Amino acid sequence: MPKPIPTYPLSNLSNQLDDETDVFLLDTKVDQPKSAVNVPFRLNYYGIGICISGKAELKANLETYTVEPGSLVILPPQVIRQFVHRSDEFRVLSIFFTLDFISINSTINIDRFPFFELDAVHVFRPAKQSAEQLETFLRFIKHKYDTPHPYRQEILRNAIHIVLYDLAALYHHQATLAQSLQTRNQTITAAFKKLINQYFLTQRSVAFYATTLSITPKHLSETVKQVTGKTAGEWIASRVIMEAKVLLQISVVSIAQIANQLHFADQSTFGKFFKNNTGMSPMRYRLGS
Structure with missing residues (x-):
């Protein structure tokens, strides 16, 4: 029997991380990933980010997206993705987490969120105000991520829950608008x-x-x-x-x-x-x- 398709763990994002990492927040290009991203690949974690500078072309399953400032990028583990091009200035303020991390002591069902479906729209541009609010909240999470605290993991987990529910409303609005305009x-x-x-x-x-x-x-x-x-x-x-x-x-x-x-x-x-x-x-x- 063939072996399953491998997926890169969170530790692939940076040499600063180990194989036990289950949540990570990235606001700068800290390292080149340990594995190439210009070929198709999968990951074993969820990612949510907003582009803050530069430009990239991202393929996700059968769709090709342009990622530029203000673009939201939402990718679940099962999606095959490939960066066809990334400018030198390309930066995405992103939070990454595993299913185990987000599910600990929680009744949240991550599969209920339509933006994590295989066939979802994985990159879209919300209204400017919504994008700015999300960036502000992600920077708040980054501060909590970088600050030692006895309940740091619990704070991060609950903050991500808030992001997920906020995104659900944004995505619903975007999907409804897109469907109404479709031929x-x-x-x-x-x-x-x-x-x-x-x-x-x-x-x-x-x-x-x-x-x-x-x-x-x-x-x-x-x-x-x-x-x-x-x-x-x-x-x-x-x-x-x-x-x-x-x-x-x-x-x-x-x-x-x-x-x-x-x-x-x-x-x-x-x-x-x-x-x-x-x-x-x-x-x-x-x-x-």
């Missing part, structure tokens, strides 16, 4: 992408997704192409390739095992699929990443 074709495309994230491991035909959406394959293909500039088949392939790239970073998992985990008939079929979509063989990608 029918954009709604179909969004539903299609959500289905890809659910079924890409076993379902790669446009017909499957069209049937699930109760439309014809021709209608789905034309709609997705019109909205995104890419065909439905290209979007499906992109999600498979994204997962493959994460798996190929695990040197102890063979390419044959990866082909099996991704439900290809054999290693050869997987190799052809990967090369057709990336221009290189799986082994070449592995050696280069």
